Amino acid sequence: MNKDGTTAVDTFSVPAFDLNDYLAVQRSKIDSALLTSIQRLCPSDHMQPAVMHAVTAGGKRLRPVLCLASCSAVGGNETQAMPAACALEMIHTYSLIHDDLPALDNDDLRRGQPTCHVRFGEATAILAGDALLTMAFEVMSEAALQADGQLLPAWTAVMAAISRAAGCRGMIEGQARDLAFEGVKIGRDDLAALHRLKTGALIQAATRSGALLGGGSAQQVTQLAEYADCIGLAFQVVDDLLNVKGDPAVMGKAVGSDQARQKNTYPALLGLSGAEAYARALVEQGLQALSIFDNKADPLRAIAGYIIDRDH
Amino acid sequence: MNKDGTTAVDTFSVPAFDLNDYLAVQRSKIDSALLTSIQRLCPSDHMQPAVMHAVTAGGKRLRPVLCLASCSAVGGNETQAMPAACALEMIHTYSLIHDDLPALDNDDLRRGQPTCHVRFGEATAILAGDALLTMAFEVMSEAALQADGQLLPAWTAVMAAISRAAGCRGMIEGQARDLAFEGVKIGRDDLAALHRLKTGALIQAATRSGALLGGGSAQQVTQLAEYADCIGLAFQVVDDLLNVKGDPAVMGKAVGSDQARQKNTYPALLGLSGAEAYARALVEQGLQALSIFDNKADPLRAIAGYIIDRDH
Numbered sequence: 001m002n003k004d005g006t007t008a009v010d011t012f013s014v015p016a017f018d019l020n021d022y023l024a025v026q027r028s029k030i031d032s033a034l035l036t037s038i039q040r041l042c043p044s045d046h047m048q049p050a051v052m053h054a055v056t057a058g059g060k061r062l063r064p065v066l067c068l069a070s071c072s073a074v075g076g077n078e079t080q081a082m083p084a085a086c087a088l089e090m091i092h093t094y095s096l097i098h099d100d101l102p103a104l105d106n107d108d109l110r111r112g113q114p115t116c117h118v119r120f121g122e123a124t125a126i127l128a129g130d131a132l133l134t135m136a137f138e139v140m141s142e143a144a145l146q147a148d149g150q151l152l153p154a155w156t157a158v159m160a161a162i163s164r165a166a167g168c169r170g171m172i173e174g175q176a177r178d179l180a181f182e183g184v185k186i187g188r189d190d191l192a193a194l195h196r197l198k199t200g201a202l203i204q205a206a207t208r209s210g211a212l213l214g215g216g217s218a219q220q221v222t223q224l225a226e227y228a229d230c231i232g233l234a235f236q237v238v239d240d241l242l243n244v245k246g247d248p249a250v251m252g253k254a255v256g257s258d259q260a261r262q263k264n265t266y267p268a269l270l271g272l273s274g275a276e277a278y279a280r281a282l283v284e285q286g287l288q289a290l291s292i293f294d295n296k297a298d299p300l301r302a303i304a305g306y307i308i309d310r311d312h
Numbered sequence: 313m314n315k316d317g318t319t320a321v322d323t324f325s326v327p328a329f330d331l332n333d334y335l336a337v338q339r340s341k342i343d344s345a346l347l348t349s350i351q352r353l354c355p356s357d358h359m360q361p362a363v364m365h366a367v368t369a370g371g372k373r374l375r376p377v378l379c380l381a382s383c384s385a386v387g388g389n390e391t392q393a394m395p396a397a398c399a400l401e402m403i404h405t406y407s408l409i410h411d412d413l414p415a416l417d418n419d420d421l422r423r424g425q426p427t428c429h430v431r432f433g434e435a436t437a438i439l440a441g442d443a444l445l446t447m448a449f450e451v452m453s454e455a456a457l458q459a460d461g462q463l464l465p466a467w468t469a470v471m472a473a474i475s476r477a478a479g480c481r482g483m484i485e486g487q488a489r490d491l492a493f494e495g496v497k498i499g500r501d502d503l504a505a506l507h508r509l510k511t512g513a514l515i516q517a518a519t520r521s522g523a524l525l526g527g528g529s530a531q532q533v534t535q536l537a538e539y540a541d542c543i544g545l546a547f548q549v550v551d552d553l554l555n556v557k558g559d560p561a562v563m564g565k566a567v568g569s570d571q572a573r574q575k576n577t578y579p580a581l582l583g584l585s586g587a588e589a590y591a592r593a594l595v596e597q598g599l600q601a602l603s604i605f606d607n608k609a610d611p612l613r614a615i616a617g618y619i620i621d622r623d624h
Contacts, residue, residue, distance in 0.1 A: 042480035046488035051480075098442060103434035122415035123491055126438065127484055130410060130445065134479040137449045141471035152464045159453035159471065167446040168354035168363075172439055176358035179435055 019302040023065065030064045031056075033082050034089060041135050050120040050128035051135075054093050057111045062235070063088035063202060066303065067210035070224050073290075073297040076214020080151065083143035084158050084209040087136035091166050091202065094132035097125055099175065136162070151213070158209040165205035174198025186264050194264075195236040196229070203232035223289045227300065230286030235307050237279040240265040244272065246312065283308050331614040335377065342376045343368075345394050346401060353447050362432040362440035363447075366405050369423045374547070375400035375514060378615065379522035382536050385602075385609040388526020392463065395455035396470050396521040399448035403478050403514065406444035409437055411487065448474070463525070470521040477517035486510025498576050506576075507548040508541070515544035519612075535601045539612065542598030546619050549591040552577040556584065558624065595620050 034055060042048050064085030071081035100107040100115040101122065108118050117125035137159065144155035164170060174197030181194065207224035216224070243258045244267050258265050266275040283304045290297050290304075346367060354360050376397030383393035412419040412427040413434065420430050429437035449471065456467035476482055486509030493506065519536040528536070555570045556579050570577050578587040595616045602609050602616075 044480060044485050044488070046485060046492055047480050094442075098438055101438065103438060124488070126410055126413065126415060127487055127491075130406075130441070131480050131484045133442065133445055134475055134484065137471060138475040138479050141468055141475055144468045145472050149465070152468060153461070155468070156453055156456045156464060159449060160457050163446055163450040163453055167450050168356060168359050168443050172359060172443045172446065173356050175439055176356070176436070179439075180358055 017298045017302045019299075019306055022299055022302070023306075026065050026068060027061045029082075030061050030068070030085055030089065034064075034086050037083075037086050037139050038135070041138050042131055047124075047128060047131050050116055050124045051131055053113075053119055054097050054116045054128060054132070055089070057113045059089070059093070059111065061089060062303075063092055063206040066203065066206040066228065066300070069297075069299040069303065070207040070210030070216075071214035072210075073224065073293050073300055074211050074214040074216030074220045075296060076210070076216070078214075080147070081210045081213040083139045084162070084213060085206075087140045087162060088202065088206050088209070090132040090136040090139070091162070091171075094129040094136075095166075095171060095175070097129040097132070101125060104175075104179070133166070136166075154212045154215075157212050161208045161212070162202075162205045165201035170197055170201035170205075171199070174201070181264060183262055184264075188269055191264050191266070191269065192233060195233055199236055200229060200232035203235070204228040219292065223292055224300075226289035227286045227304070230282045230289065231304050231307050234279045234282035234286065234304075237266045237275055237282070238307060238310065240267055241272070241275055241279070242310075242312065279308055329610045329614045331611075331618055334611055334614070335618075338377050338380060339373045341394075342373050342380070342397055342401065346376075346398050349395075349398050349451050350447070353450050354443055359436075359440060359443050362428055362436045363443055365425075365431055366409050366428045366440060366444070367401070369425045371401070371405070371423065373401060374615075375404055375518040378515065378518040378540065378612070381609075381611040381615065382519040382522030382528075383526035384522075385536065385605050385612055386523050386526040386528030386532045387608060388522070388528070390526075392459070393522045393525040395451045396474070396525060397518075399452045399474060400514065400518050400521070402444040402448040402451070403474070403483075406441040406448075407478075407483060407487070409441040409444070413437060416487075416491070445478070448478075466524045466527075469524050473520050473524070474514075474517045477513035482509055482513035482517075483511075486513070493576060495574055496576075500581055503576050503578070503581065504545060507545055511548055512541060512544035515547070516540040531604065535604055536612075538601040539598045539616070542594045542601065543616050543619050546591045546594035546598065546616075549578045549587055549594070550619060550622065552579055553584070553587055553591070554622075554624065591620055 035052075038048065038051055038055060042051050067081055067085040067088055068078045071078050096110060097116045099105050100110055101117055107115055109115065113119075115125075116128055120128070140155065140159050140162070144152060144159070147155060166172070174194055177194050178198060181190075186194070204225050207228040208221055211221045211224050240258065243265070259268070266278060269275075270278060286304050287301060290300055293300075347364075350360065350363055350367060354363050379393055379397040379400055380390045383390050408422060409428045411417050412422055413429055419427055421427065425431075427437075428440055432440070452467065452471050452474070456464060456471070459467060478484070486506055489506050490510060493502075498506070516537050519540040520533055523533045523536050552570065555577070571580070578590060581587075582590060598616050599613060602612055605612075
């Protein structure tokens with residue numbers, strides 16, 4: 001309790017939460033943990049350069065940031081969730097490497113840099129993706145081995161949640177549908193289902209892992225999953241919008257490619273203003289899901305706003 | 313104790329252990345568990361056919377058989393090790409799918425059947441490999457979630473061992489060296505190191521997982537790892553020999569391809585009879601490592617013999 005009768009927590013809960021500072025600090029911690037893990041788990045000259053190239057190409061680290069912020073939101077110690085945060089980014093990066101391959105999206109540029117297969121060849125890119133997917137489970141199972149025995153049930157649940165989200169009932173099924181739907185016009189429900197699988201499941205696994213490792217209650221885990229579902233979908237709607245009206249210099253990739261490929265997008269389905277309104281409604285719903293949390297969830301609230309307002 | 317003074321165990325320990333019967337029973341159990349897992353974890357029409365095609369193409373199931381046999385050798389209940397056995401075969405199969413891709417070995421036939429990318433296209437084959445690798449950790453983490461809490465430390469150690477063996481300090485590094493050494497003449501030590509990484513690590517993870525889940529002692533785990541190291545290398549030597557003098561009809565693939573590709577092989581390094589003698593010495597050493605075990609390790613002893621005498 002402070003002299004003026006407010007608690008320290010109240011004082012900290014400034015409305016003007018500085019998200020940029022927060023993200024810079026979190027990303028720096030995450031990058032440091034990621035690079036240390038890769039150096040240790042992928043020591044050889046044959047694979048490390050390709051893996052590092054993909055991981056250091058400048059991602060937003062959305063999934064690890066959400067994982068750590070969810071751990072804090074339930075009152076946990078973020079250090080305990082860091083290996084899960086790294087694993088989530090490894091899985092996300094592997095999915096980008098394989099997605100960019102000539103047999104899939106055949107993309108030459110990602111975040112303004114040559115994609116992994118352009119720089120290192122297809123064989124090494126396939127293996128680098130495999131390496132990062134495997135490494136995700138190495139980093140988590142080793143953390144579980146070294147953790148306090150009391151954390152073992154949480155680690156087991158985290159590995160089950162992340163593997164499920166990344167697998168054929170999650171991200172891979174989303175990828176497969178994306179391929180199957182190429183050039184096929186689909187409706188709003190199918191598009192939402194596609195995104196929930198392709199990106200939403202892993203974003204949800206991020207908040208779930210953080211909450212589980214932070215010792216969150218079942219209700220807290222559920223509310224964070226609802227939040228993640230909303231902002232994950234909103235993120236995708238905004239991605240579609242940026243592809244129509246973004247600045248290529250800021251985005252690090254060409255705009256207008258979705259339309260050229262006749263991809264199913266929210267702007268195509270709902271119009272520009274309809275898609276914008278939908279993204280805002282989703283973010284509102286996501287914030288609503290956080291209402292049971294105190295100001296320890298402020299970073300999550302600020303991230304919801306950032307999802308809408310980002311320019312890349 | 314039986315009427316004639318022998319124990320039931322002694323009676324069972326017939327010198328003429330019928331390996332064919334044993335393998336048929338074990339493979340049938342493994343196949344059933346594998347298919348059930350895939351149907352559950354990969355339910356969709358987009359991915360299941362490609363995954364099933366690869367898994368049911370008629371492999372020897374060496375890794376799962378070794379896992380279950382190691383569990384039994386330490387006196388454990390094989391049912392507890394079955395999810396690890398399935399995971400090992402999933403990882404082995406994923407590695408074959410990706411290895412066969414045009415950017416890697418570009419193989420059209422595997423076990424006498426069209427390879428995954430020939431049958432389903434490259435994009436689906438890449439995803440099917442990713443799916444199987446992810447599913448391996450789904451099947452293990454779900455088994456751990458449902459297991460008795462006392463088994464959690466063993467499951468954590470198993471996931472750490474299997475992910476390490478499959479990753480950049482194991483199988484993937486082996487693959488990368490295989491690519492790097494193409495057309496480069498290497499010596500005996502480098503060739504052994506390559507095989508230990510590319511196939512040996514996962515075979516060793518198989519005996520380790522089975523022993524850990526069966527409640528084996530540290531000494532038992534170590535001896536089984538030594539056994540696996542020896543027979544894993546012997547398996548590779550015999551593979552090289554079969555590529556020179558095998559029967560293509562029995563093998564389900566062309567022979568002589570190693571020589572045509574100027575691959576580094578044991579027959580090329582040691583000559584045919586030198587390679588045969590080396591394989592026999594390795595199997596002898598593997599059997600020696602089993603000397604601390606009673607007749608519950610007879611299947612492992614018989615498998616060591618089979619490694620040498622197989623025709624495909």
